[in-house]
Every structure is written in C-alpha cells, then in structure tokens.
Amino acid sequence: MNIYFCGSIRGGRQDVNIYQRIVKQLQKYGKVLTEHVSYDSLSDKGEDAVLNGDKAIHDRDMKWLMMSDVIVAEVTQPSLGEGYELGRAMAMKKRVLCLFRPSSGKVLSAMIRRASSDPLFQTQDYTEDDVESILEKYFDSLNKN
Numbered sequence: 695m696n697i698y699f700c701g702s703i704r705g706g707r708q709d710v711n712i713y714q715r716i717v718k719q720l721q722k723y724g725k726v727l728t729e730h731v732s733y734d735s736l737s738d739k740g741e742d743a744v745l746n747g748d749k750a751i752h753d754r755d756m757k758w759l760m761m762s763d764v765i766v767a768e769v770t771q772p773s774l775g776e777g778y779e780l781g782r783a784m785a786m787k788k789r790v791l792c793l794f795r796p797s798s799g800k801v802l803s804a805m806i807r808r809a810s811s812d813p814l815f816q817t818q819d820y821t822e823d824d825v826e827s828i829l830e831k832y833f834d835s836l837n838k839n
C-alpha cells in the first residue's frame with residue numbers, strides 16, 4: 695500500500711516530533727512516499743531547491759499523490775501546501791484521514807472539517823497519546839473493507 699503523509703513544512707515545523715511518530719506507525723502498513731516531511735533536518739525553508747526548485751517538488755508530490763492508496767494528514771499546524779494537497783486528493787477521490795489536536799488551542803479550518811461529510815474524507819480529533827492506536831484502528835478497518 696502506498697501512503698502519502700501530509701504535514702506542515704513552510705507552514706511551520708512545530709509538530710515534527712508527532713509527524714515522526716505518525717510516519718513510523720504508517721510504515722507498518724505500507725510505503726510512506728513522503729517520509730521526508732517527518733525529517734528533523736527539514737526546516738521551514740523546505741527541501742533544498744533541486745534543479746527545478748519548487749516546480750520539481752510540486753510535480754513530484756502530485757505524482758506521488760496520484761500513486762497513493764491513502765492519504766494521512768496531520769493538520770494541527772496550518773499549512774497552505776497541505777490544504778492544496780487535500781483539495782487535490784479529494785478531487786482525485788482518494789481516501790483521506792486528517793488528524794487534528796484540539797489541545798493545541800487552534801480551531802481547524804471549516805474547509806477541512808466540513809469535508810468529512812464525504813465518507814472517503816475523514817477528520818478525526820485526537821490527543822498525542824492516542825496517535826498510534828488511532829492509526830491502528832483506521833488501517834484495521836481499511837483492511838476489513
């Protein structure tokens with residue numbers, strides 16, 4: 695199974711430790727195409743510009759998004775790139791799980807919360823302690839369907 699993980703990069707790297715826990719857990723279920731999102735070494739400047747810079751990042755990520763079977767997004771730290779990826783994933787009719795931590799004191803965008811009336815697009819509130827068990831439940835239920 696190809697898994698696309700979305701997390702904030704230029705939107706701010708405050709939650710990188712939780713991204714690492716999520717990616718580690720996701721690797722039990724399949725190949726995480728966007729493992730780099732969880733790297734400590736990646737700053738809020740983004741990946742080093744390769745030859746085509748941002749265009750190469752965008753085109754590579756859209757190719758990975760298309761190849762993915764499921765998208766998991768940690769959406770607590772707001773990120774324009776994540777919002778874009780999630781909109782594109784919805785348009786591709788991909789299965790999406792968004793994870794949000796209310797304990798952050800933030801209020802999740804209505805554009806993400808509302809989308810959960812679509813059964814393919816789920817948004818779930820969680821606490822940091824529960825992250826692995828939430829993912830386990832979600833992937834268990836996928837395997838049963």
Ligand SMILES: O=c1[nH]c(=O)n([C@H]2C[C@H](O)[C@@H](COP(=O)(O)O)O2)cc1CO
Pocket residue numbers: 699700701702703704705706728731739740741751755772773774775776779
């Ligand atoms: O360097 C990058 N590499 C990359 O893969 N992305 C993708 C993956 C992330 O889920 C998302 C983060 O967007 P943003 O940088 O706007 O927070 O965009 C984004 C950037 C920088 O915008």
